[in-house]
Amino acid sequence: MDWSKAKTILIVAFIITNVLLIYILIGEKTIDEPTLNEDFIEDVVKLLEHKNISINTHIPTEIPCLYTMNVSYEKMKLEKLNEMFFKGKGDLIENKDAFGQIIKDNESLVITNNKLIIYENKEEKKIFGNLDKEKAIQIAEDFLKEKNFDTSDMEMTFIKEEKGTFYIEYSKMYNDVFVERAFTNFQIDKRGVKRFERLWFIVEDLGETEIYISTAPKALLALLDIEEIYGKTITNISLCYYFDPQKHDYLEEPEETIQGKAIPAWRIQFQDGYKVFIDDY
Incomplete structure (x- = not known):
């Protein structure tokens, strides 16, 4: 047996095994985002309850991102x-x-x-x-x-x-x-x-870079300052593409806008159909 060749094979196999283990460990590792912790989410729910805002839907717990979208x-x-x-x-x-x-x-x-x-x-x-x-x-x-x-x-x-x-x-x-x-x-x-x-809208195309925004629990905190939703019940929390000419660089003649860029945002819908959009980065 050629021991020199055998040792080389064993070393290569050992390196490959270590690389695979590192890949698996990295792949299984999750991002430690404090606003997705159960304690933080519970605190958000309590703060909303103080404003008589109740939640009757699932609160998303993923790290949110979407591409930008060009719409007409x-x-x-x-x-x-x-x-x-x-x-x-x-x-x-x-x-x-x-x-x-x-x-x-x-x-x-x-x-x-x-x-x-x-x-x-x-x-x-x-x-x-x-x-x-x-x-x-x-x-x-x-x-x-x-x-x-x-x-x-x-x-x-x-x-x-x-x-x-x-x-x-x-x-x-x-x-x-x-x-x-x-x-x-x-x-x-x-x-x-x-x-x-x-x-x-007609979707023209998507951008090439993903844009990350605040997590849903953190975004919900923005509702605390919106008095017109006090007393309402949230029935849907979804990530969306959001385009509003009056808000996104089309202030001079928003009614004449024919196209623009939709950005990632949280879409929060209430039981009476009222909707709030939060595009906090």
């Missing part, structure tokens, strides 16, 4: 909306760059800045006898299908009934992550769709 607003021409909503038979009352209006019988549609759509139905005739939650959702989904809206990037995130009217909100999704602040909202009663509002 979904833009619609008045002529296309006339085809979608009225089969081209509506009367175009105004058709300017920043404002358009269509009227057909007791229905009307307004679009501002080619992006915010508001449809209203003032017909008094009641079509649906017994209207419940499931039926209201079905009416909304049928409406979206009939008007040829793509629903693959939509998720219903809120519904409530008040005095015979159902209020339904759909949010924009991208790979199971919310993209805010885009919305598709309905008001539905026994006449069907009473009111429809839509302001939607």
